[in-house]
Amino acid sequence: MPARSSAIARRRIEDLTFSPHTSDSPLSSTLQGVQQQTARRLLAWLLYALGGMMCAAFLAVVMPSSAMAAIADWLGVGPLHRSPLTEYLTRSLSAMYGVLGVLHLYLARDVVRYLDLIVVIGWLTVLAGVIQTVVDFAAGMPPLWSWSEGPPTVLAGVAYVWLARRAR
Numbered sequence: 001m002p003a004r005s006s007a008i009a010r011r012r013i014e015d016l017t018f019s020p021h022t023s024d025s026p027l028s029s030t031l032q033g034v035q036q037q038t039a040r041r042l043l044a045w046l047l048y049a050l051g052g053m054m055c056a057a058f059l060a061v062v063m064p065s066s067a068m069a070a071i072a073d074w075l076g077v078g079p080l081h082r083s084p085l086t087e088y089l090t091r092s093l094s095a096m097y098g099v100l101g102v103l104h105l106y107l108a109r110d111v112v113r114y115l116d117l118i119v120v121i122g123w124l125t126v127l128a129g130v131i132q133t134v135v136d137f138a139a140g141m142p143p144l145w146s147w148s149e150g151p152p153t154v155l156a157g158v159a160y161v162w163l164a165r166r167a168r
Contacts, residue, residue: 039166043118044108046159051104057097060090076142111167118164125157 060068065082068090072080080086107114107121133150141149 036167039163040111043111043160043163043167046156046163047104047108047111047118050156051101051108054097054101054104057094057101060094061098075145077145111164115164115167119161122157122160122164125160126154127157129153129155129157 065080065087069080069082072078080090103121107118111118129150129152131150132153133146136146136150
């Protein structure tokens, strides 16, 4: 008899908890559904927001070199020397960011369908953020630049993975 009463008490406690291990309780499955929907909405919002910001990089593809040089001076990252290599690298990188932005906007339209790809992109984003951080500091970029580029990129990648796993 004591085993039966402890099992009943344990079941009542499980019904009141929000543990994912109690998926058979009505309250838990309802809460899990809400958390899943919230994760999907947040993931889509994050992809739209960051994708939109990355699409703004398309502007730099066609921006006059003098404007790029003025922005570099204003940011305090030193003079932007004009050369074919500099032109190629700045405009190619801007185009790549823009293309990645379009990809993010596309994935945000149907996060459920693309969850596996979003997880892969999340891990690649973490890797890119680590590489950016190392390159920024090694290149002697200003600390504000270095800390505001790579580490937030790592956090964005972690957020993609974390939200995608909760959106399943």
